[in-house]
Amino acid sequence: MYVAVKGGERAIDNAHAWLAEERRGDLSVAEMSIAQIREQLSLAVNRVMAEGSLYDPDLAALAIKQSRGDLIEAIFLIRAYRTTLPRFGATVPVETGEMRCDRRISATFKEAPGGQVLGPTFDYTHRLLDFKLAAEGEPATAPQSEGRTDPTPHITGFLQGEDLIQTEPRDETEPRDITRQPMSYPADRATRAQALARGDEGFVLSLAYSTQRGYAKNHAFVGELRIGLVDVEMEIPELGFSIDIGEVQLTECETVNQFAGSKTEPPQFTRGYGLVFGQTERKAISMALVDRALRWEELGEDFKGAPAQDEEFVLSHCDNIQATGFLEHIKLPHYVDFQSELELVRKMRREAADNAAAQEAAQ
Amino acid sequence: MSLMDDYNFAYLDEQTKRMIRRAILKGLAVPGYQVPFASREMPMPYGWGTGGVQVSAATLTPDDTLKVIDQGADDTTNAVSIRKFFERTAGVATTEETTEASIIQTRHRIPEVDLTEDQVLVYQVPIPEPLRFLEPRETETRKMHSLEEYGLMHVKLYEDISRHGNISTAFAYPVMVNDRYVMDPSPIPKFDNPKMEMAAIQLFGAGREQRIYAVPPWTKVVSLDFEDYPFEASKADHSCELCGSDSSYLDEVILDDAGNRMFVCSDTDYCRSRREAGHQGRLAGETV
Amino acid sequence: MTATAALTGGFANAPVDAAHAFRAIMTVMARPGEIRSVTQATPPAPLSVAAGTLILTLCDPETGLHLAGACDTPAVREWVAFHTGAPIVAPADAVFAVGSWADLSPVSQFPIGTPEYPDRSASLIVECNALTASGAVLEGPGIRDTAHLSLPETAAFAANHALYPLGLDFFFTAGDQVAALPRSTAVREG
Numbered sequence: 001m002y003v004a005v006k007g008g009e010r011a012i013d014n015a016h017a018w019l020a021e022e023r024r025g026d027l028s029v030a031e032m033s034i035a036q037i038r039e040q041l042s043l044a045v046n047r048v049m050a051e052g053s054l055y056d057p058d059l060a061a062l063a064i065k066q067s068r069g070d071l072i073e074a075i076f077l078i079r080a081y082r083t084t085l086p087r088f089g090a091t092v093p094v095e096t097g098e099m100r101c102d103r104r105i106s107a108t109f110k111e112a113p114g115g116q117v118l119g120p121t122f123d124y125t126h127r128l129l130d131f132k133l134a135a136e137g138e139p140a141t142a143p144q145s146e147g148r149t150d151p152t153p154h155i156t157g158f159l160q161g162e163d164l165i166q167t168e169p170r171d172e173t174e175p176r177d178i179t180r181q182p183m184s185y186p187a188d189r190a191t192r193a194q195a196l197a198r199g200d201e202g203f204v205l206s207l208a209y210s211t212q213r214g215y216a217k218n219h220a221f222v223g224e225l226r227i228g229l230v231d232v233e234m235e236i237p238e239l240g241f242s243i244d245i246g247e248v249q250l251t252e253c254e255t256v257n258q259f260a261g262s263k264t265e266p267p268q269f270t271r272g273y274g275l276v277f278g279q280t281e282r283k284a285i286s287m288a289l290v291d292r293a294l295r296w297e298e299l300g301e302d303f304k305g306a307p308a309q310d311e312e313f314v315l316s317h318c319d320n321i322q323a324t325g326f327l328e329h330i331k332l333p334h335y336v337d338f339q340s341e342l343e344l345v346r347k348m349r350r351e352a353a354d355n356a357a358a359q360e361a362a363q
Numbered sequence: 364m365s366l367m368d369d370y371n372f373a374y375l376d377e378q379t380k381r382m383i384r385r386a387i388l389k390g391l392a393v394p395g396y397q398v399p400f401a402s403r404e405m406p407m408p409y410g411w412g413t414g415g416v417q418v419s420a421a422t423l424t425p426d427d428t429l430k431v432i433d434q435g436a437d438d439t440t441n442a443v444s445i446r447k448f449f450e451r452t453a454g455v456a457t458t459e460e461t462t463e464a465s466i467i468q469t470r471h472r473i474p475e476v477d478l479t480e481d482q483v484l485v486y487q488v489p490i491p492e493p494l495r496f497l498e499p500r501e502t503e504t505r506k507m508h509s510l511e512e513y514g515l516m517h518v519k520l521y522e523d524i525s526r527h528g529n530i531s532t533a534f535a536y537p538v539m540v541n542d543r544y545v546m547d548p549s550p551i552p553k554f555d556n557p558k559m560e561m562a563a564i565q566l567f568g569a570g571r572e573q574r575i576y577a578v579p580p581w582t583k584v585v586s587l588d589f590e591d592y593p594f595e596a597s598k599a600d601h602s603c604e605l606c607g608s609d610s611s612y613l614d615e616v617i618l619d620d621a622g623n624r625m626f627v628c629s630d631t632d633y634c635r636s637r638r639e640a641g642h643q644g645r646l647a648g649e650t651v
Numbered sequence: 652m653t654a655t656a657a658l659t660g661g662f663a664n665a666p667v668d669a670a671h672a673f674r675a676i677m678t679v680m681a682r683p684g685e686i687r688s689v690t691q692a693t694p695p696a697p698l699s700v701a702a703g704t705l706i707l708t709l710c711d712p713e714t715g716l717h718l719a720g721a722c723d724t725p726a727v728r729e730w731v732a733f734h735t736g737a738p739i740v741a742p743a744d745a746v747f748a749v750g751s752w753a754d755l756s757p758v759s760q761f762p763i764g765t766p767e768y769p770d771r772s773a774s775l776i777v778e779c780n781a782l783t784a785s786g787a788v789l790e791g792p793g794i795r796d797t798a799h800l801s802l803p804e805t806a807a808f809a810a811n812h813a814l815y816p817l818g819l820d821f822f823f824t825a826g827d828q829v830a831a832l833p834r835s836t837a838v839r840e841g
């Protein structure tokens with residue numbers, strides 16, 4: 001007799017077992033350690049920390065290992081873990097002006113205090129496969145020099161001194177936390193920044209690219225891109241002052257954009273801003289361009305119908321964990337829904353055939 | 364980290380449960396209105412029942428007996444996965460018998476047997492906004508709900524009729540709740556819509572879209588229609604070939620390479636209990 | 652109340668006590684007029700066991716609580732602060748409020764939500780001497796035909812219902828008993 005498909009539970013267990021076996025791969029090849037991933041796939045680790053919204057390189061490395069290198073899956077693991085963590089409080093805003101920079105470049109000034117520091121960049125590498133890496137070689141070493149001890153000033157600070165760029169108003173109100181409050185529109189800039197900072201790198205990149213190609217065109221100069229370590233401080237109410245609780249690596253990008261101005265207001269440059277965990281400069285630059293595009297209303301520009309200007313479109317689609325979950329859920333059974341449509345289409349076809357037959361008979 | 368025992372009862376922390384519980388209460392107070400809530404990232408993907416899981420987690424007590432169905436069946440893979448999650452994190456008893464369950468989490472179906480006062484039905488909802496396919500912007504649809512401006516929905520249904528001679532919505536068929544809010548009943552077949560005026564409490568959770576809504580017992584729930592095109596709760600024009608039921612919603616199963624079909628109850632517990640009571644369909648006992 | 656008294660009377664097993672209490676609370680909100688018992692908290696006087704349980708189940712640092720009239724004592728404040736962390740606020744900022752009907756009135760001082768967000772409204776916990784399924788006639792969602800509940804009056808609740816879908820939602824508490832009246836319920840004299 002007909003037996004409905006049973007054994008979902010066993011099928012799931014077997015699938016998980018197979019997955020674990022595949023994850024390990026060929027047993028004659030040494031297993032990767034978390035430390036190896038953390039040290040040697042550090043840019044993947046950085047992306048997982050940024051989009052997972054959790055700064056912990058070891059956990060990110062573990063997630064990458066567990067997800068077999070599927071970074072969106074790794075980000076998902078980190079997000080789900082993050083949900084279970086208790087919240088002790090919020091830190092004092094980090095001071096990126098005090099960043100100990102590994103990399104700091106400006107496209108707007110040839111030279112500036114703090115200098116142009118290329119740092120560990122792919123920028124001028126020729127993209128030729130390096131077959132030496134296929135073999136285990138000598139460890140690479142780079143020449144050393146004394147680091148800068150003074151803080152590296154922000155490039156936009158020099159423009160601000162002359163009032164050439166808009167001063168961003170200081171806002172002491174506590175920003176909403178998009179992981180603790182549901183999103184609502186319109187969203188303020190701090191809320192948008194949070195969503196973009198954890199948004200999918202590919203999505204934010206493509207939106208930024210679209211602004212460069214004329215969809216809400218607003219030419220952006222990279223005023224400054226800096227990557228380095230900043231101290232994280234927390235205020236301890238019982239002590240009455242703040243203490244250092246550690247340091248994080250950040251990438252910050254400030255773009256200098258076309259000037260606004262009117263008959264009453266002299267022209268001034270405007271800016272876009274990106275700030276992301278880790279060495280993640282493609283993401284930080286993209287974020288700055290999209291941030292700037294989303295500011296059209298505040299800066300008195302026209303809404304040109306461009307995707308990057310459309311706050312609700314950008315914010316409700318930038319999260320890859322939401323996107324991938326909903327996209328992939330169409331793999332789940334939908335046969336009840338499909339059956340209801342099947343019946344309806346059959347019924348409508350029957351009615352159409354009956355109508356045609358009736359017409360023929362009438363003729 | 365992988366040990367579920369380390370997590371709180373029903374996985375969520377107490378503050379998260381309180382936030383969800385407050386949203387459920389507001390949902391019950393304003394039936395059909397979608398209450399925003401700060402959905403958490405669950406250890407299962409968005410779109411796979413995270414909203415229903417969060418609502419169930421906030422509603423469960425250790426004394427509950429939980430049933431989880433997907434497409435009407437208890438042993439579809441995602442139903443199994445969610446049931447296992449609550450067995451591990453809440454330690455609750457589970458059952459496949461509709462009448463034994465105190466909380467039923469469902470995707471896409473309402474069980475065939477009438478639910479009782481002591482039961483809670485939790486729906487998994489993918490897109491809670493019934494107007495979303497007509498107007499993608501939340502800012503606009505929220506305004507439309509506030510103004511009770513549902514003309515667009517009626518225009519859409521009427522366009523269906525002029526094009527196809529029928530309303531071409533077969534599932535997730537919109538309903539008017541308590542004469543005020545147009546609501547998405549989740550992607551249940553429209554066959555199930557009339558069951559929504561029931562004795563049990565109905566809760567709806569949409570995790571990715573961060574919305575919770577509710578229908579208290581015996582609330583007026585009317586499927587949208589027109590006088591000349593009244594709503595019709597249709598199903599396949601067959602009876603179940605295992606248990607003989609001619610009133611249950613049916614799945615169509617392809618039996619062989621020649622494309623022969625049979626129709627069986629989508630509600631597997633209903634079908635099983637009917638067969639146990641001695642009811643037989645056309646193919647019961649036959650080797651197919 | 653001494654400092655240590657504020658530390659007592661909370662949930663013995665928070666996840667489980669809160670879960671049981673919430674099910675009762677959810678049931679009464681879903682079935683206006685139905686009376687249930689909640690016994691999980693032991694708050695300082697003058698709060699009833701039921702009101703204390705509602706506060707512990709629903710309030711936390713994200714919800715402003717208004718203590719009306721006689722309920723606003725140092726002991727209650729300390730207890731609420733220790734067990735929930737809920738900020739004590741004025742009526743206009745309240746997500747929850749607790750007090751006698753006389754102390755909560757006029758209820759027009761509490762937020763009723765906005766047309767786009769009717770959920771942004773207060774829920775009031777009205778302390779009563781007793782609760783019985785008699786008196787005012789209730790009709791609406793959650794009620795098959797009609798129900799009865801001993802309300803402190805009917806006019807204010809009828810006026811609240813007229814604001815629907817805006818409006819306040821009410822819990823009534825007496826000893827360890829709780830009932831509810833959401834804004835969706837139509838009320839008339841029994």
Ligand SMILES: [Zn+2]
Pocket residue numbers: 603604605606607608611627628633634635637
């Ligand atoms: Zn059957």
